[in-house]
Amino acid sequence: MELFTNQVLAGIATGAIYACMALAVVMIYQAIDHLNFAQGEMAMFSTFISWQLMQWGLSYWAAFVVTLAFSFVAGIAIERILFKPLAKAPVLTNVAGFIALFAIINSSAGLIWDFTIKQYPTPFGSAPFLGSQLISTHQAGMIGVTVLLLLGLYFFFQYTRIGLAMRAAASVPESARLVGINTSWMIALGWGMATAIGSIAGMLIAPVVFLEPNMMGGVLIYGFAAAVLGGLTSPFGAVVGGFLVGIFENLAGTYIPGVGNELKLPIALALIISVLVVKPAGLFGRHIVKRV
């Protein structure tokens, strides 16, 4: 029993990483209706920017704020420059664009900062949290930040005019335009916010997985899985999905014989798919009804 609770705790700790990433994935899905394959790389790039700023002597929080602002602006710029011209192109062409963006960012980060692993500081310290060996103060801090972020997003979308406008632009673009919402800029804003959230995720994840250009590969897959499991339309679902995927993964690694590190990912994905077969819109997603 103790093994079980320990593994669940460890799962929650890794789940916090996935939850953070899943939140960013859902944000952009809300705004543009696609999964952005380059999201992880964008987060990685932002994290490198913050690392560079700290190397130049800024304090952690100063670098954090500057990076957040940079990511927000960069996200909007990417949308305006690269993806706005593709707005009328087929969806699959857009997906190809994400893959291209992925290649560009990954390769440039490799050239600028090379592929060696770098240490990344944590603002929360890395002592054991409340005497438990399995969860450190950093991981507890990460869970805290994820929950705060979620609450912030909830209030933003539920109680502000601009949040409402963004929701309208995403769900019924034609009608939103008719009531005077600039839907095109709402999409750009969505990109900005998603990139900023991604950068927070990156900066929180970096102390755990270490900083290098390929750090987000695995994390993004789990982030997608978590977002899909929770339901792509629900930020709350994304966070719950993140924790569930973390727990699944740890329990599968512990209890199913013959599952090493290699098979953890396929098993977690298989479980998620089994859930999706029963609940096709994810655990907390809205069911979409088609009008014929």
Add this chain to the structure above:
Amino acid sequence: MSAAEEVVAEGHQAVEAVPKRAMTLGTGTSLVVLAALLIVPLFVKNFIIFQMTMLLIYGLAVLALNILTGGSGQFSLGQSAFYAVGAYTSAVLMEHANINYALTIPVSAVVCFGFGYLFGKPALRLSGVYLALATFALATAMPQLLKLNFLEHWTGGVQGLVVTKPDAPFGLPMSQDMWLYYFTLIVTLAIYIFSVNLLRSRSGRAFMAIRDNEIAASSMGVNVALYKTLAFGVSAAITGVAGSLGAIAVQFVAPDSYTITLAISLFLGMVVGGVGWLPGSFVGAAFIIFVPNMAESISKGLSGAVFGVLLFLVIYLVPHGARQIAIMGQQLAGRLKKN
């Protein structure tokens, strides 16, 4: 919207509706391309023949994805898994059971058809991103499954298997590479003709009806579940044949040759060639074979970035892929004829 349900109006399908006549080339153009494919290898070096063989093989794999996505509207990031199953079926049969390479190809088509059909069953309940995730999971799982200990006797584990390259039969005076090229060309032609006819048949019309509007298709009496799984099966079978040919051409199979990167390349090939335009598959295959090499030669350190920029250029200029160029060419030719 306060209600728990969201209504999506008609016309938001993910894949464009390509009419079936627009899916192929005219007879004249086809014959010119065929003649070029037959004659060119006689005048070039072995390495270029090998690259042309790979072009046909990847072209087949992209064609398979095109039938699935462009034909029936289902999205897949798992094509690398079917490719791997085909490659391993051939490699294991050739190396462990000493079966002739040509005979292993129909076997891997059947095996992959079964695999794809069975995978299509649970995937029936998923669509769009959810289907993408499910197929993605298949693609990430496949290399790990091939490395499993209890299969190691057959698959060779992480090391993989070495495949013997066949000689030209009946004492024909050609190099191994050239024979393999013509062999691949024959298989490719057969599959291409089969695919064109499939899409023009009753089944093809059912695929397209499902792609354009699933509910309307089912109310017209199309058995949606059957045709969706059938599309998966056919696509997997063709991908499997491509995998078999690939294994014979490269003379080597190993789990890490068939990762998600391969599936993503095939997807890019489909987009560049034009979704739903079968001849475009081979244009797309050329893109995914040659452009990464080109990017590498432009800048070693930034090859990924160069590739990304080139890809962006292509999708800006022709968002509908090579199909768009073909259509423009046709219109131009039409105008010239009038004058």
